[in-house]
Amino acid sequence: MFEETLLFLSAIVTIFVGFVRADCSFGDCHRRETCADRPWTESREGRNDDRVRIVDAPLGSDIEFLCNYCGEKDKGQARFWYTSHRMLYSNGTLAGRKEVVLGMSDPMESNRVYMTLDHRLVIRNLTSSDTGRYSCSGLETDERLEYALDLLPANSGGRPGADVVAVTADSMAGWTQYESRYLAPVTKAFPIVWKMDVDWDPWGPCDGCAGKRYRRAACRVCFDVGIRMACRSIALPATVMTVSPGLAAKLSTLPDFLLAETCYAYCQVSNKRRLPKYRNTFVLEEGSSLTLVCAEATADKKLSHNVPS
Structure with a gap:
């Protein structure tokens, strides 16, 4: 019995x-959730370069910023979200910092921009005006969690960089080839570029039917003045066009890198x-x-x- x-x-x-997950390519899914890295800087020739986490998302997609570090939970204290220009002042302070304007319609989810009860900032249907730096802080501490939001071309034809297909490989040997073929030549050809690097996303879920899971290395460009941006950011042309017109065109065609790994999960079609x-x-x-x-x-x-x- x-x-x-x-x-x-x-x-x-x-x-x-x-x-x-309709029209959901890797790194482009409805309401992408992002937690914050603990702040750190990279010192170079006596200057600290900006190393805030860059979040890249296509125009028209949704984003969700967590007001806590990765692996930690919301502390339940009062929190406020602020936004500022994408670039910093030369002394490292935020340019044009102001509080994020939240929608007040009921229900909360009907607003394009709103904050959840656990202090997550949700922005739906991203537009070019959403590009910028976002920070979350409270009244009882000076600690500030920061993100830099770079908008990418929408996933549709007719726009430079909109249909760039990521390079996929099954081993880190493929990564070495990607780096030498796509990233290194940019540094050599354009003096205003200090270096090219990537941000690694966490591993995606296992597709049991294909027996694969993927991890994205998102392309980043580091300028000699200490600015770091997503390679296909729509803000790049305005940033570099006057100095190096060919660089913006080159960056718009650079693919990201996808590292594939064998995995095992149940598959039912x-x-x-x-x-x-x-x-x-x-x-x-x-x-x-x-x-x-x-x-x-x-x-x-x-x-x-x-x-x-």
Whole structure:
């Protein structure tokens, strides 16, 4: 009887979760969530270069900034979001800093810009005017969490850099080839570029049907004056056009790098666009409890739960 109960409970908590990620390329998904790195600087010839985390997102997409460092939770204290120009003053202070204007419509999610109860800043349908630096701070501390938001061309044809396909490789040997082919020549050809580097994203989820997961290395350009930006930022032409017209055109065609890795996960083909569903099976004792979390889902995604009877 006890074994039959366990089998019954196992059937109950075998849940299939599937959701459609329409037009969702790597690094370009609805409401991309980003946590903050702890601040650090890179000293070069007596000057500290700006190393704030750069977040790049296509025009028209959504972004979500967390008001806490990666791996930490919100402390529940009052927090405020501020925005400023993308560049710093020469003394390192923020240019044009002002409080972010939040929407006040009800429900909260109907606003284009709003702050959640745990102090996350959500910006929907990004426009060029959203480019800038974003910082979160409270009344009881001078500590400030910062992001630099660079907007990329929308993922549609007809715009430079909009349809650049990332270079994919299965090993770090491919990364070495990418670096020598795409990044090193830019540094040599344009004197105003101090160096080219990348920001590594965390590993993406495992696609059980393909047996692969991916990690993106996002292209970054570091100028000799200490400015660091996304290679295909729409703000780049205005920044460098007067000094080096050819550089903006070159950067707009530079691809990111995708490192692929073999992984293992359950694969079941969905009826919608043949995207995989994810399945977990649990065996529980009678009277125990279970909390299920769909890690990739957000409040605006459509989830389906199939509980066998």
